[in-house]
Amino acid sequence: MTARAEATRERLLKAAKQLVMSKGFAGMSIDDVLRATDLTKGAFFHHFKSKADLADQLMRWYAENDMKMFRTLLAEAEAAHDDPLDQLLKFLTDFEAYLCDPEHPPRGCMYALYTYEDDHFENAVKDFVAETLRTWTAMYIRKFQEVIDRHPPARHVSAKQLAEMFVAVIEGGLILERAHKNPGMAARQSEQFRSYLELLFPSAPRERAA
Amino acid sequence: MTARAEATRERLLKAAKQLVMSKGFAGMSIDDVLRATDLTKGAFFHHFKSKADLADQLMRWYAENDMKMFRTLLAEAEAAHDDPLDQLLKFLTDFEAYLCDPEHPPRGCMYALYTYEDDHFENAVKDFVAETLRTWTAMYIRKFQEVIDRHPPARHVSAKQLAEMFVAVIEGGLILERAHKNPGMAARQSEQFRSYLELLFPSAPRERAA
DNA sequence: CTCTCCATACAGACTGGTCTGTATATACTT
DNA sequence: AAGTATATACAGACCAGTCTGTATGGAGAG
Numbered sequence: 001m002t003a004r005a006e007a008t009r010e011r012l013l014k015a016a017k018q019l020v021m022s023k024g025f026a027g028m029s030i031d032d033v034l035r036a037t038d039l040t041k042g043a044f045f046h047h048f049k050s051k052a053d054l055a056d057q058l059m060r061w062y063a064e065n066d067m068k069m070f071r072t073l074l075a076e077a078e079a080a081h082d083d084p085l086d087q088l089l090k091f092l093t094d095f096e097a098y099l100c101d102p103e104h105p106p107r108g109c110m111y112a113l114y115t116y117e118d119d120h121f122e123n124a125v126k127d128f129v130a131e132t133l134r135t136w137t138a139m140y141i142r143k144f145q146e147v148i149d150r151h152p153p154a155r156h157v158s159a160k161q162l163a164e165m166f167v168a169v170i171e172g173g174l175i176l177e178r179a180h181k182n183p184g185m186a187a188r189q190s191e192q193f194r195s196y197l198e199l200l201f202p203s204a205p206r207e208r209a210a
Numbered sequence: 211m212t213a214r215a216e217a218t219r220e221r222l223l224k225a226a227k228q229l230v231m232s233k234g235f236a237g238m239s240i241d242d243v244l245r246a247t248d249l250t251k252g253a254f255f256h257h258f259k260s261k262a263d264l265a266d267q268l269m270r271w272y273a274e275n276d277m278k279m280f281r282t283l284l285a286e287a288e289a290a291h292d293d294p295l296d297q298l299l300k301f302l303t304d305f306e307a308y309l310c311d312p313e314h315p316p317r318g319c320m321y322a323l324y325t326y327e328d329d330h331f332e333n334a335v336k337d338f339v340a341e342t343l344r345t346w347t348a349m350y351i352r353k354f355q356e357v358i359d360r361h362p363p364a365r366h367v368s369a370k371q372l373a374e375m376f377v378a379v380i381e382g383g384l385i386l387e388r389a390h391k392n393p394g395m396a397a398r399q400s401e402q403f404r405s406y407l408e409l410l411f412p413s414a415p416r417e418r419a420a
Numbered sequence: 421c422t423c424t425c426c427a428t429a430c431a432g433a434c435t436g437g438t439c440t441g442t443a444t445a446t447a448c449t450t
Numbered sequence: 451a452a453g454t455a456t457a458t459a460c461a462g463a464c465c466a467g468t469c470t471g472t473a474t475g476g477a478g479a480g
Binding site for chain 2: 175198
């Protein structure tokens with residue numbers, strides 16, 4: 001694949017992402033994507049062998065970018081602090097900043113979207129979404145476990161519960177954000193979640209207050 | 211509208227609800243609904259003047275049933291306890307039971323679904339969804355305010371924040387539930403939220419422990 | 421009580437248009 | 451020249467919505 005072809009593929013994927021986020025996958029037609037990119041059927045079917053294939057590739061592409069971003073945020077947080085709780089709280093605040101950044105306006109989560117259109121996707125795609133969410137969650141579980149090991153929680157709680165709650169809170173926040181056309185609601189949910197963590201782990205070091 | 215006609219209308223709405231929940235609105239065709247109900251175009255267009263009209267009526271019908279359920283749960287909780295926190299906790303546990311009830315299998319929330327298909331709906335419908343969510347949230351805000359007034363929270367928090375967090379947690383839980391095909395994840399989120407509440411309001415009466 | 425008449429409720433063929441996907445031609449690159 | 455990348459034209463399925471027609475139930479007249 002030449003550089004030009006790769007660029008075309010990206011253009012198609014980017015446009016598809018935007019459209020999917022606002023109309024859903026079934027609601028988006030291939031022609032919509034072509035209109036948005038000023039390309040034609042030939043280009044599309046050269047890169048994707050069907051609309052279902054687009055669904056698949058789009059999700060993989062999205063997940064890859066998404067995951068990269070999260071890993072970066074986490075790595076930065078780990079570099080900045082020693083204590084896992086400090087790391088986590090920095091990660092959360094950085095993530096909140098990202099959520100509020102007007103640079104990234106297609107607010108919403110494509111996993112959630114695919115999940116709500118279920119029947120239209122092949123099992124491979126659905127499994128991939130589930131798998132990705134699992135990986136995502138696992139990342140948080142590891143970190144929460146470190147926190148729990150270091151700081152006795154004020155109330156019995158498992159790393160898995162906390163990890164899942166964080167994912168849920170963000171997904172839910174994004175829905176509220178969309179429904180109310182009120183950017184920032186997802187970030188507020190993350191804040192609220194931090195509040196919960198601070199109650200759970202009162203013995204944490206004060207370094208992060210600085 | 212005769213009783214028979216009303217029954218037909220309900221049949222159409224029920225089938226549409228099921229289908230929408232599994233394929234999304236754009237992904238569902240009118241013919242899908244007709245196949246599911248063994249009715250015909252004539253019947254459909256007698257009751258709905260267009261597919262958009264179905265979207266509208268379906269949402270209103272759904273919201274009505276939904277709201278009725280929540281109001282009932284809340285009323286029961288208020289009848290069972292004097293303390294607002296006890297009422298709230300009972301409401302949450304009852305709601306968790308409902309979420310786990312295999313009788314109600316179309317897991318998911320239609321507000322979330324509509325939200326993620328945005329562009330396909332008229333403003334009237336979108337506004338209605340936002341309005342309904344607002345009403346829903348307002349119900350919780352009132353109750354949380356009573357709790358805060360009675361029990362000093364361990365950490366500053368507003369009733370609105372808590373209400374929105376609950377809605378977010380449930381919406382997010384439903385997404386996880388769908389993605390992982392794991393019923394019960396939404397209920398577990400509600401549990402986790404209760405855990406937060408119990409940390410927030412440690413001075414609560416012990417009545418609820420009984 | 422019963423016959424007539426009409427509104428309501430539904431059936432199902434049909435239309436115009438949109439959708440995905442294919443076939444083929446053309447341009448670019450090396 | 452050869453393979454890759456994109457354009458264009460088109461086939462055929464499907465979809466929302468329309469139109470004409472039919473069954474049914476109830477109100478009013480006799």
